[in-house]
Amino acid sequence: MRSFEQLVAEADAADVSGWSFDWLDGRATEERPPWGYAGLLADALAGVESALDLQTGGGEVVGEAPELPRRMAVTEGWPPNVEQARNLLGPRGVEVVDADQDAPLPFADASFAMVSARHPVWSNWAEISRVLVPGGRYLGQHVGPASGFDLIERFLGPLPEHVRNGRSPDGDRAGATAAGLVVDEIRSASCRMEFFDIGAVVWTLRKLVWWVPDFTSTRYDATLRELDALIRRDGRFVAHSTRLLVRAHKPARDIRD
Numbered sequence: 001m002r003s004f005e006q007l008v009a010e011a012d013a014a015d016v017s018g019w020s021f022d023w024l025d026g027r028a029t030e031e032r033p034p035w036g037y038a039g040l041l042a043d044a045l046a047g048v049e050s051a052l053d054l055q056t057g058g059g060e061v062v063g064e065a066p067e068l069p070r071r072m073a074v075t076e077g078w079p080p081n082v083e084q085a086r087n088l089l090g091p092r093g094v095e096v097v098d099a100d101q102d103a104p105l106p107f108a109d110a111s112f113a114m115v116s117a118r119h120p121v122w123s124n125w126a127e128i129s130r131v132l133v134p135g136g137r138y139l140g141q142h143v144g145p146a147s148g149f150d151l152i153e154r155f156l157g158p159l160p161e162h163v164r165n166g167r168s169p170d171g172d173r174a175g176a177t178a179a180g181l182v183v184d185e186i187r188s189a190s191c192r193m194e195f196f197d198i199g200a201v202v203w204t205l206r207k208l209v210w211w212v213p214d215f216t217s218t219r220y221d222a223t224l225r226e227l228d229a230l231i232r233r234d235g236r237f238v239a240h241s242t243r244l245l246v247r248a249h250k251p252a253r254d255i256r257d
Contacts, residue, residue: 004228007199008217016207017080019057028200031191033243037141038064040245041116044139045069052131054117055101059085059094061118068092069114073107075099107131119143121210123172125179132250138181143167144188144242148211151193151201151239155212155223169244176248187245195237198228 001007014023021030042065045051049070053062056074058081073095076082086096099106101121110133117123117140128138146164153159169186176183195201202224205215217224231237 001197001232004198004225007197007228008202008224011199011202011206012217014203014206016203017058018084019060019081021207023203024200027197028193028195028204030193030241033141033189033191033245035187035189035245037061037118037245041065041118041139042067044114044116044137045072048113048137050112051114051116052105052107052112054105054115054128055120056085056096057081057118059089059096062094063088063092068094071095071112073097073112075101075105077101105131110134110136112136114139116140117142123175125175125181129176129179129181129250132181134250134252136250138176138246138248138250140244140246142172142244142246144169144244147242148193148208148239151195151204151237152211154227155205155215155220167242167244172244172246176246181248181250183246183248185245185247189243189245191241191243193239193241195231195239196235198224198231201227201237 038061041061045065046067051069051072053074056062056076059074062074072093074085074089075097076085077098077100082096082098089096097106105127109130111131113133113136115128115132115138119141123140123142132138145166145168149159149164169188173183173186202217205212227237
């Protein structure tokens with residue numbers, strides 16, 4: 001294995017735009033949830049006339065679908081990802097909208113038969129409900145509670161319970177229900193992650209900026225060196241991600257009436 005300094009320098013210089021993780025091939029792995037979200041999304045998109053994908057990243061997951069609805073729109077707020085999504089999805093007639101994740105969705109009421117989101121930073125259930133047509137569906141794969149905390153707490157120390165459990169299935173159920181949606185299913189999975197060199201850790205923390213918000217390899221040099229020694233000794237560092245599959249629908253008649 002190359003030196004600590006070489007691995008960190010390489011990861012610091014690598015591109016982290018878009019939502020592809022190909023840079024980690026051979027350097028880290030993450031077990032996938034058993035339900036196969038990309039396949040579920042592709043099947044769902046093939047069966048509707050209009051759909052909206054929220055916080056789409058570089059559009060990679062939508063881009064895997066062989067058939068798209070007549071009207072397909074996606075939102076994304078990070079400029080490098082917006083550009084990448086336009087390059088990938090624009091030729092297929094997809095409307096790529098630069099929209100801040102915290103702002104109201106720039107679409108009229110009842111605009112879409114389906115809304116989807118893979119790993120949204122947060123779910124604005126009121127807006128999701130607003131843009132769905134009566135009878136419309138929501139499909140999402142969300143990050144679950146304490147996801148990646150085996151790694152995150154190495155850098156930040158023990159985090160309080162309200163942070164560890166801030167993305168619980170109960171929270172999604174309550175938020176969707178309050179917005180007038182009917183929750184059809186919430187499934188959870190714990191997925192094993194393995195990092196085989198310290199460069200993979202650095203690249204991941206640069207890409208997932210919300211994990212360790214103040215991360216730089218210089219600021220956390222001591223922690224990175226400890227992890228590097230552990231990986232060289234054990235051959236890997238093991239962490240766990242948590243994923244939720246969320247399905248809901250908007251009833252034909254508002255259940256809050």
